[in-house]
Amino acid sequence: MSDLDERLLDAHARDDRHALVELYAEAGRTANSVDASCFYLTHAYIFGLEMNHPLTPKLHAELRQHDRI
Amino acid sequence: MAKDIPDSDLSAVRRSVDTAQGLPNAYYVDPTVWEEEKKAVLFASWAGLAVAADVPENGDAKPIEFLGMPLLLVRDRSGEVRVFQNICRHRGMILVQEPRKIEGAIRCPYHSWCYSTDGRLVSTPHVGGPGQNKHEAIVKEDLGLIEVRSHIWRDVVFINVDGNAAPFEEVHADLIARWSEHEQPLYHGGADSFFHLDVQTNWKLAVENYCESYHLPWVHPGLNSYSRLEDHYHIEAKGQYSGQGTLVYRQLRGVNEQVFPDFPNLSEKWDEGAEYVAVYPNVLLGVQRDHAFAIILEPKAQDRTVEHIHLYYSQPNTDEGMRAKNAALWKTVFEEDVFVVEGMQKGRLAPHFDGGRFSPAMDGPTHCFHDWVAGKFEEHRQSA
Numbered sequence: 001m002s003d004l005d006e007r008l009l010d011a012h013a014r015d016d017r018h019a020l021v022e023l024y025a026e027a028g029r030t031a032n033s034v035d036a037s038c039f040y041l042t043h044a045y046i047f048g049l050e051m052n053h054p055l056t057p058k059l060h061a062e063l064r065q066h067d068r069i
Numbered sequence: 070m071a072k073d074i075p076d077s078d079l080s081a082v083r084r085s086v087d088t089a090q091g092l093p094n095a096y097y098v099d100p101t102v103w104e105e106e107k108k109a110v111l112f113a114s115w116a117g118l119a120v121a122a123d124v125p126e127n128g129d130a131k132p133i134e135f136l137g138m139p140l141l142l143v144r145d146r147s148g149e150v151r152v153f154q155n156i157c158r159h160r161g162m163i164l165v166q167e168p169r170k171i172e173g174a175i176r177c178p179y180h181s182w183c184y185s186t187d188g189r190l191v192s193t194p195h196v197g198g199p200g201q202n203k204h205e206a207i208v209k210e211d212l213g214l215i216e217v218r219s220h221i222w223r224d225v226v227f228i229n230v231d232g233n234a235a236p237f238e239e240v241h242a243d244l245i246a247r248w249s250e251h252e253q254p255l256y257h258g259g260a261d262s263f264f265h266l267d268v269q270t271n272w273k274l275a276v277e278n279y280c281e282s283y284h285l286p287w288v289h290p291g292l293n294s295y296s297r298l299e300d301h302y303h304i305e306a307k308g309q310y311s312g313q314g315t316l317v318y319r320q321l322r323g324v325n326e327q328v329f330p331d332f333p334n335l336s337e338k339w340d341e342g343a344e345y346v347a348v349y350p351n352v353l354l355g356v357q358r359d360h361a362f363a364i365i366l367e368p369k370a371q372d373r374t375v376e377h378i379h380l381y382y383s384q385p386n387t388d389e390g391m392r393a394k395n396a397a398l399w400k401t402v403f404e405e406d407v408f409v410v411e412g413m414q415k416g417r418l419a420p421h422f423d424g425g426r427f428s429p430a431m432d433g434p435t436h437c438f439h440d441w442v443a444g445k446f447e448e449h450r451q452s453a
Contacts, residue, residue, distance in 0.1 A: 042202055043194070051172045068201055
């Protein structure tokens with residue numbers, strides 16, 4: 001299990017949604033395909049929407065760029 | 070011995086008060102009539118659900134169950150209080166389980182569809198497949214939260230579930246005009262100015278008891294020293310509302326004779342006058358020179374009602390000790406009524422009770438309410 005996986009699981013266990021935004025965004029940036037990236041960016045964006053996280057507009061723009069939203 | 074009255078025959082209720090009978094037993098104890106009453110009376114009119122003070126800050130959300138319906142009271146980003154059905158448009162999942170602040174969007178805990186606090190569907194993750202967050206068949210504009218028609222007056226959130234009632238301002242124009250002097254800012258006293266009573270009675274009996282002053286000297290003997298029966302008058306607006314007024318309202322005084330500040334610019338009538346009105350179906354309001362109250366009767370079952378009592382003042386930050394004393398005083402008064410409304414509920418199991426006869430002189434406001442309820446049933450049956 002990668003370090004990022006562990007940090008994601010830990011954030012889920014703590015229900016730390018601010019951390020989830022940032023960790024899923026990190027997963028999106030390091031994914032090895034557009035589809036995988038958009039999968040993770042979607043999660044980051046949704047938790048961002050829920051928490052009114054400052055990264056949300058940027059995540060929206062990235063998904064929009066790939067015509068995913 | 071009185072004869073049983075057929076459930077459907079309400080003609081005796083609709084006669085003038087001197088010859089009328091009260092609503093038959095079935096309207097308090099028969100599950101079939103209870104189901105009919107939800108549609109005929111409670112969903113078809115402007116029913117009290119909550120108070121806006123339940124969601125004091127933008128983004129506050131409070132799930133409320135009303136007659137089995139899961140609803141969500143929300144103060145949206147712009148400060149507007151709204152009522153939605155508390156379900157996701159995707160799989161009907163309950164959206165919000167506990168009262169909480171919505172930081173950004175309302176996210177369904179099942180598949181994470183997200184809604185803005187004003188009800189718009191804003192995101193549908195993976196709806197078109199993994200990482201694909203749109204699909205031509207899913208039109209967000211058509212899938213916002215289902216909003217329940219609502220109106221706020223005197224901080225009470227009224228809802229019209231079936232959506233067919235006339236506008237609130239039209240239905241209650243007469244009462245709004247009657248109390249126009251009191252149409253000014255109200256400040257909820259906060260946590261010490263709210264209490265509830267869980268009562269084993271049908272909600273209508275709580276309304277009926279509130280409407281009339283006839284019982285005051287017997288049930289509230291403490292009032293006799295300064296508020297005698299003859300100091301009260303009836304308030305009856307047929308088909309709309311009813312209640313009672315007093316000519317000898319006396320302000321609460323603290324240890325140093327201090328009083329709550331008055332609502333500004335009231336006429337002399339209110340120096341010693343106060344009025345207590347049942348806004349049909351289930352809201353009981355009181356207006357006085359220095360404070361007001363709102364009681365939402367929450368019908369939990371045909372024989373169980375939770376009374377939510379909220380006290381309001383003319384200014385924020387009134388004296389904490391005075392507020393506590395005032396809340397305790399009102400709680401004592403309302404608790405004195407509990408044995409009466411519970412006793413009348415038990416009495417409705419007596420098989421030959423015929424609805425009862427009214428005092429033509431003293432029970433006009435109660436009969437006014439019965440007549441309104443009967444009228445709502447008749448309207449419903451005629452349209453069925």
